[in-house]
Amino acid sequence: MLRFSARVVVVTGAGNGLGKEYALGFAERGASVVVNDLGGSASGDGNHSSRPADEVVKLIQSRGGKAVADYHSVEDGKAIIETAIKNFGRLDILVNNAGILRDKSFMNMTEQDWDLVQRIHLRAAYLITHAAWSYMRQQKYGRIIFTTSTSGLYGNFGQANYSAAKMGLVGLSNTLALEGAKYNITCHAIAPTAYSRLTQDLLPPDAEENLKPAFVMPLVLYLCHESCTDTGSLFQVAGGWIGKVRLEKSSGAMVRRPNKPMTVEDVRDNWKDIISFATPLHHSTQAEQVTHLWDAIRKMNNNNNDDDDKVLTQTFSYTANQIILYALSVGCSLRQPNSLRFLYENHEEFSALPTFAVIPAQALSMNLISSGKLGFDIDLLRVLHGEQYVELFEPLPTSGTVTLKGKVVDVLDKGSGAVLIYDVEIFNENEKLIALNQFVIFSVGSGGFGGKKTSENQRKYLPAPQRKSDQICRETTNIDQAALYRLNGDRNPLHIDPSFASAAGFSRPILHGLCSFGYAARHVLHTYANDNPVLFKAIKVRFTKPVEPGQTIETHMWREGNRIFFESKVPESNQTVLTGGYVDLHDVVLNINTPGTAEVRNK
Numbered sequence: 201m202l203r204f205s206a207r208v209v210v211v212t213g214a215g216n217g218l219g220k221e222y223a224l225g226f227a228e229r230g231a232s233v234v235v236n237d238l239g240g241s242a243s244g245d246g247n248h249s250s251r252p253a254d255e256v257v258k259l260i261q262s263r264g265g266k267a268v269a270d271y272h273s274v275e276d277g278k279a280i281i282e283t284a285i286k287n288f289g290r291l292d293i294l295v296n297n298a299g300i301l302r303d304k305s306f307m308n309m310t311e312q313d314w315d316l317v318q319r320i321h322l323r324a325a326y327l328i329t330h331a332a333w334s335y336m337r338q339q340k341y342g343r344i345i346f347t348t349s350t351s352g353l354y355g356n357f358g359q360a361n362y363s364a365a366k367m368g369l370v371g372l373s374n375t376l377a378l379e380g381a382k383y384n385i386t387c388h389a390i391a392p393t394a395y396s397r398l399t400q401d402l403l404p405p406d407a408e409e410n411l412k413p414a415f416v417m418p419l420v421l422y423l424c425h426e427s428c429t430d431t432g433s434l435f436q437v438a439g440g441w442i443g444k445v446r447l448e449k450s451s452g453a454m455v456r457r458p459n460k461p462m463t464v465e466d467v468r469d470n471w472k473d474i475i476s477f478a479t480p481l482h483h484s485t486q487a488e489q490v491t492h493l494w495d496a497i498r499k500m501n502n503n504n505n506d507d508d509d510k511v512l513t514q515t516f517s518y519t520a521n522q523i524i525l526y527a528l529s530v531g532c533s534l535r536q537p538n539s540l541r542f543l544y545e546n547h548e549e550f551s552a553l554p555t556f557a558v559i560p561a562q563a564l565s566m567n568l569i570s571s572g573k574l575g576f577d578i579d580l581l582r583v584l585h586g587e588q589y590v591e592l593f594e595p596l597p598t599s600g601t602v603t604l605k606g607k608v609v610d611v612l613d614k615g616s617g618a619v620l621i622y623d624v625e626i627f628n629e630n631e632k633l634i635a636l637n638q639f640v641i642f643s644v645g646s647g648g649f650g651g652k653k654t655s656e657n658q659r660k661y662l663p664a665p666q667r668k669s670d671q672i673c674r675e676t677t678n679i680d681q682a683a684l685y686r687l688n689g690d691r692n693p694l695h696i697d698p699s700f701a702s703a704a705g706f707s708r709p710i711l712h713g714l715c716s717f718g719y720a721a722r723h724v725l726h727t728y729a730n731d732n733p734v735l736f737k738a739i740k741v742r743f744t745k746p747v748e749p750g751q752t753i754e755t756h757m758w759r760e761g762n763r764i765f766f767e768s769k770v771p772e773s774n775q776t777v778l779t780g781g782y783v784d785l786h787d788v789v790l791n792i793n794t795p796g797t798a799e800v801r802n803k
């Protein structure tokens with residue numbers, strides 16, 4: 201049982217409804233409670249009375265609990281906090297609950313209606329929280345709840361003043377969560393719906409039974425318990441249902457073009473992308489949204505290099521056939537029910553596997569070698585695929601013509617070899633950037649030329665967490681896997697010709713790195729996204745050892761939020777072949793209920 205012994209709680213507006221329920225709940229679990237209530241009317245007009253607060257205090261005391269009444273207006277926030285300090289010597293929890301309504305259509309709303317609601321909800325929450333803050337900071341502990349409303353989140357006719365004040369509280373809670381973090385002060389906003397004197401005229405007849413304040417109280421108590429260290433969240437809660445609410449942003453569009461004036465027509469022409477939620481973004485911190493913005497600006501500015509003779513541009517056309525061939529070549533099979541969408545062009549959700557993005561990009565790689573833009577000659581006998589990064593900005597089209605722009609990012613001297621890093625961007629028919637690839641190619645024995653050793657432009661691979669993997673997916677490749685995969689366009693003889701493979705130092709032809717990459721990506725997508733390609737955002741991996749066709753790829757996965765770390769092993773050789781891998785998802789949809797269960801789909 202979660203207890204609040206030795207904790208001191210202030211609940212504002214605790215004479216009735218939700219506030220009363222919170223006060224009773226805290227007291228029952230051992231807290232000392234300041235029951236604040238001015239005893240005013242729902243509109244804030246008329247006389248005040250000490251009765252509501254006194255009755256709640258009496259009820260608590262009759263049940264053996266500890267409580268004192270406080271009759272100050274929430275506008276006297278400091279005085280309410282002093283009641284807690286004077287009576288109980290400290291303050292741990294503040295529940296901002298008091299409120300009034302002055303509902304009127306916006307047309308008829310007076311300045312007084314507006315100001316009073318702002319004062320009681322927003323300004324008073326500032327005043328009382330500010331008074332509590334210094335105590336909480338000093339003792340390095342605090343739990344704060346702000347009461348927002350679905351009227352603010354979704355709007356509500358006749359509540360312009362209330363909606364505005366309630367959304368103000370969400371912003372206040374978000375920022376205080378950040379400022380309080382290092383002092384162990386957590387802040388949350390809740391949007392409750394409950395039957396009370398404030399809402400009785402607005403709710404349907406069966407609301408009293410189904411929307412009891414008692415169905416909101418347990419969430420507030422849990423958020424205020426010392427064991428709950430989450431902070432900065434917004435919850436909707438009513439009738440026993442609780443859900444977290446977050447902001448969602450469309451993936452949007454960079455409508456500005458390098459060195460061109462930005463016009464109204466640019467906005468009109470990109471409107472579909474600006475408002476499309478096909479691949480929504482969820483930024484949980486300011487830093488995430490700033491990074492996203494600057495990435496978009498940087499990408500746009502980089503496109504300025506169109507005339508740069510280092511950029512290789514070409515188009516690539518494909519049909520559903522290539523989408524299906526690719527899916528088959530990285531292990532998709534009708535044995536897996538969810539794979540039909542990748543294998544059948546008439547399936548209603550026919551889609552490209554997200555890692556299909558490497559196929560157009562690979563076509564450009566081959567031309568890069570012959571274009572002279574590398575600045576040096578490549579010997580296919582020496583090159584091995586070293587690392588790969590793919591990021592999608594929207595799902596790949598299932599047919600059409602895309603434009604590719606490839607550019608060498610850096611050449612590194614690694615001693616035992618040279619490392620070539622190049623980016624390939626993919627644009628759709630509307631010239632929108634839809635995918636980014638970064639290839640890292642290792643040229644064995646070409647190092648020692650005195651070049652730089654690292655590049656800040658190289659996408660970093662990331663080590664897996666130091667714990668046993670959360671999930672494992674295992675699949676055996678076919679002896680003809682490379683023979684099939686090469687039909688996608690990478691006709692490097694290393695993958696089919698025994699004498700070429702032998703000259704390159706291998707006992708037999710090896711699998712394309714991008715083929716094992718496709719398998720591992722499928723494993724993650726299957727396990728954490730229910731094979732839904734729309735949830736895919738980005739992937740990075742390093743190829744550490746070759747895989748031979750016919751061997752098994754066993755992918756170990758660790759989930760950290762929406763990032764899935766992974767490594768792949770080949771049990772037959774007992775070697776780790778892919779390391780430092782991660783897949784970023786827009787959202788996680790777990791496919792396997794029991795953590796750690798191996799999903800075996802041997803052919």
Ligand SMILES: CCCCCCC[C@@H](O)CC(=O)SCCNC(=O)CCNC(=O)[C@H](O)C(C)(C)COP(=O)(O)OP(=O)(O)OC[C@H]1O[C@@H](n2cnc3c(N)ncnc32)[C@H](O)[C@@H]1OP(=O)(O)O
Pocket residue numbers: 565566568569578583584585586587614616617619640641642644653690692710711712713714742743744745746747
């Ligand atoms: C434009 C051209 C287009 C051509 C496209 C053709 C693409 C395809 O057809 C080719 C393929 O698909 S090949 C198949 C897939 N790849 C493989 O099998 C490679 C497996 N990896 C290896 O064998 C070794 O890691 C190996 C050999 C890569 C490196 O091993 P070592 O030499 O033992 O290196 P090590 O001593 O471990 O490290 C030395 C420095 O190199 C860095 N490094 C290591 N592995 C790397 C890798 N995979 N990618 C990038 N860098 C890598 C290390 O970090 C180290 O650098 P530092 O000293 O700075 O830490």
